[in-house]
Amino acid sequence: MNRPDSSDRALTAAVVGTGWGCLTHVPAIKAAGTQVRTLVGTDPERTRRRAELSEVPDWTTDLDSVLADPGLDIVVVATPPHTHADIVLKAVAAGKHVVCEKPFATNLADAVRMRDAARDQGVIHAVGHEFRWQPHMAATSQAVRGGEIGNPSMITHVRINSILAGPAATAPDWFQNSGSFGGWPNAEIQHVIDELRTAVGEFASVTALEGQVTEHAWDAAETFLVQFTMENGAMGVIQSSVGAFGPMVNTQRLTGTKGSIWTTPEGVVMLHDGTAERIVEPPAHLLNGDGPQLTNAQAAALSGGDTLSTALSGATVRFLRPTQLLHEAFREAVLGRERTAWPPLPTFDDGVANTAVHEAIRRSIATGRPQDVRTIRVG
Numbered sequence: 384m385n386r387p388d389s390s391d392r393a394l395t396a397a398v399v400g401t402g403w404g405c406l407t408h409v410p411a412i413k414a415a416g417t418q419v420r421t422l423v424g425t426d427p428e429r430t431r432r433r434a435e436l437s438e439v440p441d442w443t444t445d446l447d448s449v450l451a452d453p454g455l456d457i458v459v460v461a462t463p464p465h466t467h468a469d470i471v472l473k474a475v476a477a478g479k480h481v482v483c484e485k486p487f488a489t490n491l492a493d494a495v496r497m498r499d500a501a502r503d504q505g506v507i508h509a510v511g512h513e514f515r516w517q518p519h520m521a522a523t524s525q526a527v528r529g530g531e532i533g534n535p536s537m538i539t540h541v542r543i544n545s546i547l548a549g550p551a552a553t554a555p556d557w558f559q560n561s562g563s564f565g566g567w568p569n570a571e572i573q574h575v576i577d578e579l580r581t582a583v584g585e586f587a588s589v590t591a592l593e594g595q596v597t598e599h600a601w602d603a604a605e606t607f608l609v610q611f612t613m614e615n616g617a618m619g620v621i622q623s624s625v626g627a628f629g630p631m632v633n634t635q636r637l638t639g640t641k642g643s644i645w646t647t648p649e650g651v652v653m654l655h656d657g658t659a660e661r662i663v664e665p666p667a668h669l670l671n672g673d674g675p676q677l678t679n680a681q682a683a684a685l686s687g688g689d690t691l692s693t694a695l696s697g698a699t700v701r702f703l704r705p706t707q708l709l710h711e712a713f714r715e716a717v718l719g720r721e722r723t724a725w726p727p728l729p730t731f732d733d734g735v736a737n738t739a740v741h742e743a744i745r746r747s748i749a750t751g752r753p754q755d756v757r758t759i760r761v762g
Contacts, residue, residue, distance in 0.1 A: 391718070392718075393417075393418060394416075394417045394418065394456045394457060394714060394717060394718075395417070395418045395419075395420045395454060395455050395456050395457070396412050396417050396418065396419050396420065396455070396456065396457035396458070396459055397419075397420060397421040397422070397423055397449045397455055397457070397458050397459070398412070398419060398421075398422055398423065398439070398459045398461060399423040399424075399446065399458060399459065399460050399461065399462055399470055400423075400424070400459075400460065400461035400462040400484075401422060401424040401426075401429060401430050401433045401434075402461070402555075402685075402687060402692065403461045403484065403695075404422070404459065404461035404462075405422070405433045405436070405437045405685045406677070406682060406685050406686075406695070406696055406699050407461075407513075407699060407702050407703060407706045408459050408461050408482075408511075408706065408710075409422070409437045409439060410437075410675035410676070410677055410703060410707075411674075411675055411703055411706035411707040411709070411710050412459065412710050413675065414674060414675040414703075414707040414710075415707050415708075415710035415711040415713075415714055416711070416714060417456075417457065417710065417714055419437075419439050420439075420440065420441060420455065421439065421440075421441045421442065421443060421449050421455075422434040422437065422439045422441070422442045422443075423442070423443055423444070423445075423446050423449055424442065424444055425444055426444070427444055430442045430443070430444060433685055436681065436684055436685060437685070446470065446473065447473070450473060450474060450477035450479065451477070455479060456479065456480060456717065457479060457480045457481070457482065457713075457717065458470075458474040458479045458480070458481050458482075459481075459482045459483075459511075460474070460481065460482070460483040460484060461484045461511070462484070463555075463557040463558075463563060463564070464484075464485075464486045464487075464488070464489055464564045464569065465489050465557070465563050465564045467483055467484070467486075467487065467488055467489075467493070467497075468488055468489075468493040468496065468497060471483050471497045471500075471501075472496065472497060472500055475497070475500045475501050475504050475506055475508075476500070476504070478504060478506060479506065480506045480507040480508070480713075480717050481501065481506065481507075481508050481509075482508075482509045482510075482511055482709075482710070482713055483497070483508075483509075483510055483511065483731075483734070484510075484511040485510055485511055485512060485573045485574065485577070485734070485737070486564070486569055486570070486572075486573045486737075486738070486741060487510050487573065487731070487734030487735075487737060487738055488734065488738050489564040489569075490738070490742060491735070491738050491739055491742045491759065491761065494731075494734055494735045494738035494739075495735055495761055497731055497734070498731035498732060498734065498735050501731050502731075507713065507716045507717045508730055508731040509709070509712075509713050509716070509728055509729055509730055509731075510577075510729045510730065510731065510733055510734040510737070511706070511709065511729075512573075512574070512577045512709070512729040512733070513702055513705040513706040513708075513709045514574055514577070514578060514705065515577070515578075515581060515705070515709070515726040515727075515729060516669060516704070516705035516706075516708040516709055516726065517701075517705050518650070518665035518666075518669045518670060519646045519650050519651070519652050519665065520578060520581075521665055521666055521669055521725060521726050522652040522663045522664065522665040522666070523582055523635070523637070523644055523646065523652055523663070524578070524581045524582035524725075524726060525666065525725045525726070526644055526652070526654060526663050527582040527583060527637055527639070527644065528581075528582065530641075531641075531642065531644065531654055531656070531663075532637060532638065532639030532640075532641055532642040532643060532644050532654070532656075533639040533640035533641030533642065534615060534616070534617075534639055534640045534641075535582075535583045535613070535615060535617045535637055535638070535639045536616065536617050536618070536638055536639055536640060537617065537618060537619060537637070537638040538579060538583065538611075538613075538617055538618070538619030538620070538636075538637050538638075539619065539620060539634055539635070539636045539637075540575055540578075540579070540619070540620070540621045540622070540623075540634070540635055541620075541621075541622045541623070541632055541633065541634040541635075542571075542622075542623045542624075542632070542633055542634075543622065543623065543624045543627050543631065543632040543633075544624070544625055544627070544631045544632075545625070545626070545627055545628050545629060545631075546625040546626075546690065546691060546694045547567070547597075547599070547605045547625045547626045547690060547691060548596075548597050548625075548626050548627060548628045549597050549598070549628070550597070550598045550599060550600065551690075552597075552599065552626075552690045552691075553689040553690045553691070554601070554689050554690065554691040554692075555687055555689060555691065555692060558570070558603065558691060559599075559601030559602070559603055560601065560602065560603060561602050561603045561604070565601075565603040566593070566603030566604045566605065567603075567604060567605045567606065567607065567623065567624070567625050567626075568593045568604050568606075568607035568623075568744075568748075569603075569741075571607075571623055572607065572609070572621075572623075572741055572744060573737045573738070573741055575621055575623070576737045576740045576741060577729060577733060577737050578635075579613070579619070580733070580736060580737065580740075581726060581727075582637065583613050583615065583617060583637070584613055584614055584615050585613065585614045585736070585756070585760075586611055586612070586613055586614070586740045586743075586756045587611075587612045587613055587614045587755070587756055587757060588611060588612045588743075588753055588754065588755050588756060588757075589609055589610070589611045589740065589743045589744050589747055589753065589754050589756060590609070590610045590611070590747050590752075590753040590754070591607065591608065591609045591610075591744040591745075591747040591748050592607065592608045592748060593606065593607040593608075593748050594606055594607075595626060596624055596626045596627055597626045597627075597628070599626075605624060605625050605626035606623070606624035606625075606626055606627070607621075607622075607623055607624075607744075607748075608620070608621065608622050608623075609621040609622075609744055614757075625691075633648065641656065641657055642654060642655050642656040642657050643655050644663065652664075652665070666724065666725050668724055669708065672704070673704070674703045674704030674707050675703045675704075675707055676703075677699055677700065677703060679697070682696040682697065682699050683696060709728075709729075712724075712728045713728060716728060735761065736760065739756060739759045739760045739761065740756055742759055743755075743756045743759050746759075
């Protein structure tokens with residue numbers, strides 16, 4: 384079993400998943416100072432080709448053989464969400480430290496099983512919420528937690544674009560299928576849940592809708608709306624779509640009893656303290672360094688070729704540095720080093736809390752009724 388230690392030894396990782404795993408995690412892990420030893424996939428030829436493109440020395444479709452390696456420290460799970468629980472539980476049982484992509488789980492029971500197994504085995508665990516390290520999001524959450532706007536009372540989150548607008552748009556097979564936990568609501572909502580939990584605290588209630596705003600030959604939704612309340616009394620709305628024709632709309636604004644904080648289209652965080660506006664600078668350590676590089680040609684070669692994958696590969700540059708910082712924080716935790724820098728590492732405990740809110744949203748969509756998150760949440 385790999386216990387946290389305080390040495391400065393080299394760490395090794397295996398990445399399970401050849402899509403987002405190769406686009407972001409492999410270059411980010413390397414930049415964080417950890418060796419990526421093996422790429423694990425399901426299709427032999429695709430896995431071989433992407434391991435070569437990503438300069439990963441070994442590849443395989445046999446996860447069990449990778450987990451049997453006593454010299455392997457970390458497993459990064461970057462596969463479709465309905466596969467997370469089985470892979471994570473195997474990795475944890477083998478004593479490996481685990482980073483799991485989000486959405487963490489497709490249901491709360493699996494989320495709890497993964498968290499409890501990691502606790503029992505004493506391994507380090509994290510969820511891939513790299514958005515915590517986006518400079519504007521870190522600046523916002525730190526300012527709100529620091530009382531800069533007083534008690535948060537109103538939250539507005541709107542993210543609308545046209546990536547999947549129209550019947551010609553395509554996505555990976557699992558994403559198109561609601562039965563595989565596909566669709567934009569399941570892909571996006573845990574990002575937003577984690578963003579708001581980090582800044583404000585726990586959710587109290589949700590009321591949600593989902594659907595398609597343009598026609599598709601698949602059944603998963605590309606649009607969702609959530610009205611919600613937080614335990615501190617704040618009320619808010621989330622509106623998100625990748626299926627709306629026209630220009631992008633992107634608004635994140637939190638209002639409190641003493642002021643408001645928001646992000647401009649240029650990514651600048653502004654705060655009005657009740658008397659005047661000022662810029663809120665992100666934590667300095669998030670701005671130092673350029674992060675790993677991936678050329679457009681490399682990203683295109685690693686893309687699945689569908690509309691969604693192509694769009695995400697083109698946006699990869701925005702995620703590489705935050706993902707590197709997540710893996711740096713994870714590496715520090717594995718090595719047993721105390722860390723006080725903002726933001727905090729998202730653990731499987733956050734995965735369970737985020738999944739509880741997500742499950743409440745799914746229940747609201749299914750029933751057409753508000754859901755009390757507090758009756759779903761577990762310890």
